[in-house]
Amino acid sequence: MSARDAILKRLRERSDGPLSAPECDFAVVTNRGWNQQERLERFERLIGSVHGEVIHTARTAWGDALAEVLHAKGVRRLALGRDHPVAAEARKMLSAGSVDLVDADRDIEAWQREQFDSVDAGLTSTRGAIAETGSLWLWPTPDEPRLISLVPPLHIAVLDADTLEDTFFDVVERHGWADGMPTNALLISGPSKTADIEQTLAYGVHGPRELVVLVRHAQEVP
Amino acid sequence: MTPVKLYPPKPDRVYFYGTCLVDLFYPDAGLDGIRLLEREGVAVDFPQDQTCCGQPAYTSGYQDEARAVAAAQLDLFPEPWPIIVPSGSCGGMMRTHYPKLLAGTEHEARAKEVAARVYELTEFLVHVCHLKLEDHGQPEKVAMHTSCSARREMGLAETGPALLAQLDGVELVEQARASECCGFGGTFSVRHPEVSAAMVEDKTQAIEAAGAERFVTSDCGCLMNIAGRFEHQRKAVQGEHIASYLWRRTS
Amino acid sequence: MNSPVQPSAVQTYTPREFHRQAHDALGNPQIRANFRKAMDGLMSKRRDVFDDWDLETLRDLGANIRLRALAKLPDLLEQLEANCQANGIRVHWAETGEEACRIIGEICASHGAKSVIKGKSMVSEEMHLNAHLEAAGIEALESDLGEYLVQLNEQTPSHIIMPAIHLNTDEISEILHQKTGTERSRDVDYMTAAARAQLRERFMAADVGVSGVNFAVAETGTLCLVENEGNGRMTTTVPPVHVAVTGIEKVVEHLRDVPPLYALLTRSATGQHVTTYFNMISGPRKSGEHDGPQEVHLVLVDSGRSNIYQDDELLDTLRCIRCGACMNHCPVYTRVGGHTYGTTYPGPIGSILSPHLMGLEETKDLPTASSLCGACGEVCPVKIPIPDLLVRLRREAVGEGRGNVPGAGVKRTKKEVVAWKSFQWLATHPAAWRGGTAVAGKLKALLPSRLGPWTDYRVAPKPAGTTLHTLVKRHQASQSSEETRP
Numbered sequence: 001m002s003a004r005d006a007i008l009k010r011l012r013e014r015s016d017g018p019l020s021a022p023e024c025d026f027a028v029v030t031n032r033g034w035n036q037q038e039r040l041e042r043f044e045r046l047i048g049s050v051h052g053e054v055i056h057t058a059r060t061a062w063g064d065a066l067a068e069v070l071h072a073k074g075v076r077r078l079a080l081g082r083d084h085p086v087a088a089e090a091r092k093m094l095s096a097g098s099v100d101l102v103d104a105d106r107d108i109e110a111w112q113r114e115q116f117d118s119v120d121a122g123l124t125s126t127r128g129a130i131a132e133t134g135s136l137w138l139w140p141t142p143d144e145p146r147l148i149s150l151v152p153p154l155h156i157a158v159l160d161a162d163t164l165e166d167t168f169f170d171v172v173e174r175h176g177w178a179d180g181m182p183t184n185a186l187l188i189s190g191p192s193k194t195a196d197i198e199q200t201l202a203y204g205v206h207g208p209r210e211l212v213v214l215v216r217h218a219q220e221v222p
Numbered sequence: 223m224t225p226v227k228l229y230p231p232k233p234d235r236v237y238f239y240g241t242c243l244v245d246l247f248y249p250d251a252g253l254d255g256i257r258l259l260e261r262e263g264v265a266v267d268f269p270q271d272q273t274c275c276g277q278p279a280y281t282s283g284y285q286d287e288a289r290a291v292a293a294a295q296l297d298l299f300p301e302p303w304p305i306i307v308p309s310g311s312c313g314g315m316m317r318t319h320y321p322k323l324l325a326g327t328e329h330e331a332r333a334k335e336v337a338a339r340v341y342e343l344t345e346f347l348v349h350v351c352h353l354k355l356e357d358h359g360q361p362e363k364v365a366m367h368t369s370c371s372a373r374r375e376m377g378l379a380e381t382g383p384a385l386l387a388q389l390d391g392v393e394l395v396e397q398a399r400a401s402e403c404c405g406f407g408g409t410f411s412v413r414h415p416e417v418s419a420a421m422v423e424d425k426t427q428a429i430e431a432a433g434a435e436r437f438v439t440s441d442c443g444c445l446m447n448i449a450g451r452f453e454h455q456r457k458a459v460q461g462e463h464i465a466s467y468l469w470r471r472t473s
Numbered sequence: 474m475n476s477p478v479q480p481s482a483v484q485t486y487t488p489r490e491f492h493r494q495a496h497d498a499l500g501n502p503q504i505r506a507n508f509r510k511a512m513d514g515l516m517s518k519r520r521d522v523f524d525d526w527d528l529e530t531l532r533d534l535g536a537n538i539r540l541r542a543l544a545k546l547p548d549l550l551e552q553l554e555a556n557c558q559a560n561g562i563r564v565h566w567a568e569t570g571e572e573a574c575r576i577i578g579e580i581c582a583s584h585g586a587k588s589v590i591k592g593k594s595m596v597s598e599e600m601h602l603n604a605h606l607e608a609a610g611i612e613a614l615e616s617d618l619g620e621y622l623v624q625l626n627e628q629t630p631s632h633i634i635m636p637a638i639h640l641n642t643d644e645i646s647e648i649l650h651q652k653t654g655t656e657r658s659r660d661v662d663y664m665t666a667a668a669r670a671q672l673r674e675r676f677m678a679a680d681v682g683v684s685g686v687n688f689a690v691a692e693t694g695t696l697c698l699v700e701n702e703g704n705g706r707m708t709t710t711v712p713p714v715h716v717a718v719t720g721i722e723k724v725v726e727h728l729r730d731v732p733p734l735y736a737l738l739t740r741s742a743t744g745q746h747v748t749t750y751f752n753m754i755s756g757p758r759k760s761g762e763h764d765g766p767q768e769v770h771l772v773l774v775d776s777g778r779s780n781i782y783q784d785d786e787l788l789d790t791l792r793c794i795r796c797g798a799c800m801n802h803c804p805v806y807t808r809v810g811g812h813t814y815g816t817t818y819p820g821p822i823g824s825i826l827s828p829h830l831m832g833l834e835e836t837k838d839l840p841t842a843s844s845l846c847g848a849c850g851e852v853c854p855v856k857i858p859i860p861d862l863l864v865r866l867r868r869e870a871v872g873e874g875r876g877n878v879p880g881a882g883v884k885r886t887k888k889e890v891v892a893w894k895s896f897q898w899l900a901t902h903p904a905a906w907r908g909g910t911a912v913a914g915k916l917k918a919l920l921p922s923r924l925g926p927w928t929d930y931r932v933a934p935k936p937a938g939t940t941l942h943t944l945v946k947r948h949q950a951s952q953s954s955e956e957t958r959p
Contacts, residue, residue, distance in 0.1 A: 183756050
């Protein structure tokens with residue numbers, strides 16, 4: 001008998017007999033009832049508490065905010081996608097500037113060393129965010145692959161304020177994640193960190209040392 | 223977590239289950255508990271055939287022996303009166319473990335019925351007798367050590383401190399890590415004496431550092447352990463069962 | 474630093490030597506201080522993070538999700554397998570740790586792998602995967618910073634979440650200096666950056682990445698990994714082959730089951746609302762995608778779990794989501810540290826799990842290494858009744874359980890049986906009990922003032938001389954005489 005069959009047989013022929021499954025009430029992980037202002041405040045407080053920087057910008061002026069971040073962080077080489085509107089707009093806005101735009105939509109085998117050693121930042125879109133925990137949700141795509149939010153020392157994530165939702169459970173349910181998962185789905189809450197050296201927090205142990213979230217608002221930001 | 227317990231009105235009569243440690247080492251604590259109840263107008267019946275709740279055998283894995291001892295205790299309480307135990311540990315054994323230990327035996331129904339009548343002494347004084355205390359004692363700084371069984375198994379972290387708070391002369395100080403185990407654990411202190419010693423050492427240091435001149439506890443196992451450590455180091459901090467302390471200061 | 478602290482010597486630990494190891498740890502002020510400080514911090518962070526939650530309701534939900542998954546375990550494993558396969562993940566089954574090691578070794582061999590990079594996986598520790606791979610000439614390098622430090626120091630993890638928690642900054646500085654040539658420094662950022670640089674090269678060079686799994690979702694064939702560092706994402710994305718290894722109990726039924734368990738896990742483990750990364754993998758790199766492994770394997774390991782599964786009471790052990798809260802709150806673990814237990818899983822969860830994995834012959838001192846204070850059960854996010862399970866294993870060890878744990882009865886000795894039978898006889902013969910306790914009181918002058926090791930640290934308890942039985946009789950007599958007085 002194969003290991004598989006032997007294991008399943010033992011589980012099925014359980015000595016104490018079949019088990020009954022209890023009901024699960026998920027009310028405690030949903031129905032927060034926050035308004036947009038509360039969501040934004042909570043998101044910013046939570047992601048800020050783990051070293052994520054939040055920058056608010058109007059939808060129409062986000063290119064300026066991006067340029068400022070790139071300048072402030074001294075980014076010379078920025079990896080980004082091509083097709084997603086965030087990437088496409090960023091390319092257009094930065095085309096005249098001094099920042100080198102590095103194509104992320106290439107097989108990693110062709111540029112792994114380059115990505116690890118000589119890219120200063122990765123720019124990605126986000127699908128949304130979670131107010132309760134201060135988390136971004138990303139489903140990497142061929143256009144914006146998995147590693148550009150991980151390997152460069154700075155990750156710049158673009159979030160539209162109206163895609164912010166209350167809880168992780170809400171996101172999974174409302175967007176029907178169970179109907180079709182991508183190769184990789186990610187929640188990102190702050191830059192890479194560790195407390196393995198005597199409980200002292202240090203950032204950037206493997207992934208980015210910094211995470212900047214550009215929150216785009218439909219209206220002008222006062 | 224113990225589910226919220228609905229407390230009955232104050233009865234005329236109760237059983238008192240003294241526990242073996244009180245019986246042998248701290249009988250005054252038992253008698254003082256009885257006096258506190260009687261002062262509230264509750265008559266106390268002390269079944270002379272009581273021995274031990276069986277917990278030492280139970281926690282040592284000697285389930286068959288523990289079951290026989292537990293079954294014998296059930297016979298002590300034929301009337302439907304509450305059963306008062308001056309110990310969270312023995313009280314927890316009877317309330318929480320008797321029904322499971324005796325499940326599937328002829329004693330199952332009685333074990334459940336008895337378990338539902340078990341109250342730890344401070345619990346009964348606070349929630350059933352609504353005890354009011356008038357302090358006649360000298361001013362004193364006191365730390366309360368609530369046993370782990372009282373705190374976690376019976377959900378009684380508040381009753382001891384609530385009683386002490388009624389004593390005008392008593393300043394209740396809280397030791398660091400008050401909810402941490404003192405290291406007694408019944409046979410644990412015998413099987414793992416060094417680990418147990420490290421725990422009681424930290425406990426005595428915390429009580430001393432809190433500035434307490436005395437500590438009180440509702441469990442004689444903890445009392446024996448913590449006071450035994452203080453005495454071994456010839457420290458001045460005294461330990462006392464909460465029943466004796468309350469009786470002494472209010473009578 | 475003027476006088477560098479020497480990191481604790483390389484040592485092998487075994488559960489058989491619990492008492493000796495506890496003695497050594499208790500006598501080591503550095504170990505005592507490191508654990509006390511770390512556990513105090515973790516307990517306080519956990520207390521703070523649950524403030525805005527209905528914690529009890531969430532724990533009930535967590536427990537029910539795990540119980541539901543266990544109730545349907547064989548079906549869910551088949552569903553997980555089918556959905557993983559549909560996603561392109563190759564699924565392997567192993568009855569034992571050795572079999573799982575062999576499977577992973579074969580996957581490595583089929584790719585001519587020389588170098589394996591590892592994300593944190595306690596199951597791989599449990600089955601000693603690194604040693605197995607190294608024996609086959611394959612280098613296995615840990616990439617979680619704590620695991621990396623522990624591996625450099627030729628040790629095993631002392632905590633399931635924070636593997637290097639037994640080491641302080643000075644010790645870590647010395648390890649990095651001696652093993653990797655960094656400067657001695659108390660600067661945590663410097664040390665972290667040094668490790669980052671060292672490990673990035675290894676990620677790029679690795680042929681295979683091996684990770685654990687926090688939750689395996691049957692409904693979608695998804696493997697979930699919880700982490701802060703990003704080494705888990707590196708391990709599962711950079712090398713061309715990813716092998717995930719997990720115990721068969723880690724499966725959950727639905728994707729919607731994951732958010733509550735994740736919320737409980739991070740809050741219970743380290744007092745975080747959320748970890749930096751939650752990484753959900755549902756397949757290898759698809760055509761058109763530009764990164765991620767070309768192959769993903771899932772190795773499902775039984776290794777004693779299906780035996781635990783047979784028994785209604787022991788089954789609760791399998792609810793565990795490996796948060797480590799029970800050890801963080803355990804007064805025994807805090808005093809003796811993780812290595813003392815000599816097992817992959819230390820602390821309370823280790824003491825109820827290890828006997829099944831290693832047998833009671835090896836682990837007989839672990840179930841008793843608890844004062845049954847209940848702190849572990851109180852904080853367990855999935856409400857495992859750990860104290861009750863410790864007592865159950867004590868019963869098994871002395872041969873009064875169901876006999877279905879390996880090594881059952883190993884602790885049963887004639888001497889103990891006689892002692893407890895005598896206790897039973899006395900406690901069920903009230904007249905004899907009263908006589909005995911009264912005599913003990915009268916003879917207190919003759920009783921030894923030393924009671925073994927108890928009196929090395931404490932004054933021996935002294936019988937009061939008069940028992941409560943007697944005091945009550947006198948008290949009642951005086952009362953009735955008062956009543957009859959005119």
